[in-house]
Amino acid sequence: MSYAKHNWYMIFGAVITFVMVLLIVVGYFWTPYSPTAICAAERFDGPSFAHLFGTDNLGRDIFSRVLDGAGTTLFISVSTVLIGLITGILIGGLTGYFGGWIDEVVMRMNDSLTAFPSMLLALVIIGILGPGTYNVIIALGIMFIPSFARMVRSEFVRCKNLDYVKSARLMRAGPLRIIFLHILPNTRSTLLSAVAIGFNNAVLAEAGLSYLGIGVMPPQASLGRMLSESQSYLFSAPWYSISTGFTIILLILGFTLLGEGIRQQAGVD
Amino acid sequence: MLDVKDLVVCFRSKEGIHEVVHGISFSMEDGEILGLVGESGSGKTQTVLAIAGLSPINAVIGGTITLNGQELSLLSRHEMRTVQGRDISMVFQEPMTSLNPTMRIGRQVEEALRIHTKLSPEERKAKALQTLADVELPNPEAVYNKYPHELSGGQRQRVMIAAAIICDPKLLIADEPTTALDVTIQAQILKLLKKLNKTMHMSILFISHDLGIIRRLCDNVMVLKSGDIVERGSVDQIFNNPTEEYTKRLIAAIPSRKRGITTDEHRSYYEYFGFLEYDDSDDELEGPF
Structure with missing residues (x-):
């Protein structure tokens, strides 16, 4: 039950995220111009009614590319977080609930995965698999598993000694039933805010990988790739980097606020 | 036994x-x-x-x-x-x-039936409502659809008892x-x-x-x-x-009035349960057991 009058984090976060997602959905079906259409005559046009965010070095409409690129970025981050979350729940849930040697072994493997700097780990995986949207998802997904697993595990360790879990065990409910029906729903507030923070990290990581040129491959647009291209024209065409950078900021801001809002909502409970 | x-x-x-x-x-x-x-x-x-x-x-x-x-x-x-x-x-x-906290009362009371019996959902619900009535919860229908945080401590303990005795x-x-x-x-x-x-x-x-x-x-x-x-x-x-x-x-x-350990809380407590130095003249507080 919330006694706070308004959870502004939640409200602003939800509004920003909603608008961004709406734009991305629109961008999926319709963009003012084709995001990949090159027009030599319109290179480096500033923002105008024809081209809302101006055009880039190849005369492509930046607004269309931002819509398209944000969609790619969002798709990558959603898939990444889902991989991390689902695998994390399975690993963390089983180790946290059963404990014992299985917990020790799996969590030490988890630790060794965490010991790599995360970007380096992603670089290694992409180095093996090669660049491309789906390989970026796999690399980032693997990178995200340890933190989710650790969090889910600690929540399970906390919950498994609560009386309602004990009474479920007394009724001889099966372990899977206890894990998914009795404990998992009670970890939702922690998980939800972790998911929101996970989205941020995924957006940034994708932007980072594409910025390094090993993420999404051209001509496909993604926010990170566009940002990396735009830095060559930072002074001649500042609108390029500004519009791309702001889109990344808004996307992350929305998720961060939403995550903070959920956390506060749970804290008031 | x-x-x-x-x-x-x-x-x-x-x-x-x-x-x-x-x-x-x-x-x-x-x-x-x-x-x-x-x-x-x-x-x-x-x-x-x-x-x-x-x-x-x-x-x-x-x-x-x-x-x-x-x-x-x-x-x-x-x-x-x-x-x-x-x-x-x-x-x-x-x-x-x-x-x-994330499960409705009805679900929790029925949990033992789900695990140990093959009753249909309707039968389970009927049995759960009956048990909620047995533990003297007023308005079992309403309680059935509530979440634990909507109930008081005493009501929750009654629900707990209902869940424990349903089988x-x-x-x-x-x-x-x-x-x-x-x-x-x-x-x-x-x-x-x-x-x-x-x-x-x-x-x-x-x-x-x-x-x-x-x-x-x-x-x-x-x-x-x-x-x-x-x-x-x-x-x-x-x-x-x-x-x-x-x-x-x-x-x-055990704290008692005679020995002088009489904070208000203790006094009302031991009067209520009639322990040791209980004064029998106050019959109204006497439980039926």
Whole structure:
């Protein structure tokens, strides 16, 4: 039950995220111009009614590319977080609930995965698999598993000694039933805010990988790739980097606020 | 009905094996309410957890526990489910954590039926509503669809009891079920337990460190001290003629008006339960049991 009058984090976060997602959905079906259409005559046009965010070095409409690129970025981050979350729940849930040697072994493997700097780990995986949207998802997904697993595990360790879990065990409910029906729903507030923070990290990581040129491959647009291209024209065409950078900021801001809002909502409970 | 022989509970740790219950033996009759008293760390909880099969992983249990002629440690996994899971149930101390906050009351009360019976959803619901009415919750239909945070502590404890008795267990273990409740609610819950004991012929193993409650509710009392049974007998015997020095000291440790330990809270409390120095002229407060 919330006694706070308004959870502004939640409200602003939800509004920003909603608008961004709406734009991305629109961008999926319709963009003012084709995001990949090159027009030599319109290179480096500033923002105008024809081209809302101006055009880039190849005369492509930046607004269309931002819509398209944000969609790619969002798709990558959603898939990444889902991989991390689902695998994390399975690993963390089983180790946290059963404990014992299985917990020790799996969590030490988890630790060794965490010991790599995360970007380096992603670089290694992409180095093996090669660049491309789906390989970026796999690399980032693997990178995200340890933190989710650790969090889910600690929540399970906390919950498994609560009386309602004990009474479920007394009724001889099966372990899977206890894990998914009795404990998992009670970890939702922690998980939800972790998911929101996970989205941020995924957006940034994708932007980072594409910025390094090993993420999404051209001509496909993604926010990170566009940002990396735009830095060559930072002074001649500042609108390029500004519009791309702001889109990344808004996307992350929305998720961060939403995550903070959920956390506060749970804290008031 | 319940027969415990030479029950030993040990804990393995890095320092070695630590024994917390040293081979206690006792038995319970059908419909008996047995009070288990003892200070913290006397092994009360470990004893009942062993009976319920809920001991922590690092615990080692020795001795035999027999329920209705079936020895629990010899049961297969499947039999365990039907015997231990259905015939023994438990009410915990803290009503705030003993219900799952994300599950509706109806679901939680029905959980045992889902696991142990093949009733249809409608039958389960009917049975759950009936049980909620049995524990004297007003308006069971409304409670059925609520979440635990919408209920008060006393209501939650009633729901807990409903969930525990829905499969007609032979033995109900109550681990200090009233400690977290205020005095008025305590009295109601105790009354309810007594009623269920009468109507359902269910034995109750009642743990408490509150001798006042034990005296009111139980038929027999067992005093535990650091893993051994100090004394066992009927309530009258233990409270009026304790033979062991430890039991005498326990009874003497109860705050009473005569000895002048009378904070307001204690006074109202012991007036309510009519313990020791209770003045019989105030009949209105006397419970039916």
